[in-house]
Amino acid sequence: MGVASEYKEGVLRVKITGDFDMAVADKIRCHIDEKLDEGRVRNILMDLTDVGFIDSSGLGVILGRYKRVTVLGGKMAITGAQPQVRRILELSGVEKIIRCYEIEDEAFKAM
Amino acid sequence: MKLSNKMAMEFSSIPDNVALARVTVAAFASQMDFTLEDLDEIKVAVSEAVSNSIIHGYLNNPGFVVVVRAAIYNDNLLEIEISDNGTGIEDIEQAMEPAYSSNPERMGLGFSFMQSFMDKVEVDSAQGQGTKVRLIKGLTGSKNNTQEN
Numbered sequence: 001m002g003v004a005s006e007y008k009e010g011v012l013r014v015k016i017t018g019d020f021d022m023a024v025a026d027k028i029r030c031h032i033d034e035k036l037d038e039g040r041v042r043n044i045l046m047d048l049t050d051v052g053f054i055d056s057s058g059l060g061v062i063l064g065r066y067k068r069v070t071v072l073g074g075k076m077a078i079t080g081a082q083p084q085v086r087r088i089l090e091l092s093g094v095e096k097i098i099r100c101y102e103i104e105d106e107a108f109k110a111m
Numbered sequence: 112m113k114l115s116n117k118m119a120m121e122f123s124s125i126p127d128n129v130a131l132a133r134v135t136v137a138a139f140a141s142q143m144d145f146t147l148e149d150l151d152e153i154k155v156a157v158s159e160a161v162s163n164s165i166i167h168g169y170l171n172n173p174g175f176v177v178v179v180r181a182a183i184y185n186d187n188l189l190e191i192e193i194s195d196n197g198t199g200i201e202d203i204e205q206a207m208e209p210a211y212s213s214n215p216e217r218m219g220l221g222f223s224f225m226q227s228f229m230d231k232v233e234v235d236s237a238q239g240q241g242t243k244v245r246l247i248k249g250l251t252g253s254k255n256n257t258q259e260n
Contacts (some may be wrong), residue, residue, distance in 0.1 A: 022162045023126035053133075053151075055158040056220040063218060084151040091227060092220055 003028045005035055011043040011111055012036070017050040020058030020085075029061045033068070042074030043111050047104070049080030054088050066098055077107040116142065117182040124165045124175040124195070132179050132193075133157040139181050140189050144250055152228035153189070153248060159221035160193040160244045168197025168242055187250045196241040203234050 001018025012035050016028060032044065044065055048054075066076045078100045081089060089095040101107040118139050122128040133154040140153050161177055169175045180192040200206045207222040225232045229246040236242035 019130055021126075021129055021158055022166065023129060053130075053154065053158075055155050055162065056218050056224060057162055059220065060218045084148070087151075088155065088224075091224070092218070 003031045005031065007041060008045075009108055010041055011045050011108060012041045013045045013047060015047040015050070019053040020048070020051050020061070021053065021055050022057035025057040025061050029064065032061075032065050036065075036068060036072070042069055042072035044069055044074070044076045045104070045107050045111065046076065046078045047080050048078055048082070048085055051085055052082065054085045056092070059088065059092050059094055062098065063094060075111050077101060077111060079104045079107050112184040112188065115183040115186050117180070119178065119180045121176050121178045123173055124169045124177050125173045126165065128177070129158055129161045129165070132161045132177070136179060136181050136191055139183075140248075143183060143186065143189060145189075145248075146251075149248070149251075153191075153246075156225045156228045156246050157191060157193065159224050160191075160246065163221050163244070164193060164195035164197060164242065168195040168199075170198065189248045191246040191248075192243060193246070194241065194243040199238045199240045199242055200234065200236040201238045203236060207232075207234065 001024050003014060003016050005012055005014045014032055018024065046062065069076050076098050078089070078098055080102070081100055086100065089100060099110065120132070120135060122131060136157045137150045137154045141150060145153070157179070161179065164177045165171060175195065175197065178194045182190045184190065209223045210219045222232065225246060229248045231247040233245040234242065
């Protein structure tokens with residue numbers, strides 16, 4: 001379970017692996033916030049391809065980062081959400097405000 | 112109702128044990144004819160309830176205990192109980208409102224997910240008295256089994 005990120009085409013690409021619950025929420029939140037604090041980018045692409053589980057703790061991190069990039073004038077997108085994760089994104093309404101893509105290239109083009 | 116099987120576990124109120132709880136209950140529930148989607152839903156519901164105990168009940172203090180019990184009745188009804196001896200809930204109705212959270216950093220969707228994914232959610236709590244959350248789910252087509260006998 002973890003988080004790694006890289007800068008790509010003006011976007012902070014964040015890859016999360018494992019279960020996205022309260023056990024890792026603070027770690028992931030801090031990781032992304034530190035990167036945003038550097039001021040190099042204001043767009044985030046969150047790669048959830050290897051996330052097998054998400055609950056409202058994980059959603060809280062995603063939504064909190066969305067609010068932050070919105071204030072900065074940036075955009076956020078999600079890629080690779082597995083069906084059970086996608087269902088939680090739909091049910092919570094997060095999918096209505098943060099676009100989900102299956103193909104990463106499409107997400108980058110949109111940003 | 113005939114008790115088919117039951118389990119109980121207690122664990123320290125630490126974040127790493129949220130996954131332990133949901134995986135264990137899902138493994139127990141897999142003895143029934145739930146679909147994989149049902150089991151995913153049960154995992155989310157348990158995760159939310161246990162997270163609530165740790166975050167709200169015990170205010171993220173790792174020195175306490177959360178108890179999770181589960182039982183299968185008539186081979187078609189699953190009952191899960193998550194309990195803590197934490198701070199308790201002063202206003203249960205308010206706590207269960209969608210998007211309400213006593214913590215401004217959180218989304219307040221825990222009970223909403225529990226209610227979406229389980230057939231019935233019962234909360235027994237009072238300030239300073241701890242909290243007990245009962246989650247009940249029947250097999251598809253057996254929703255009438257969630258009625259009290």
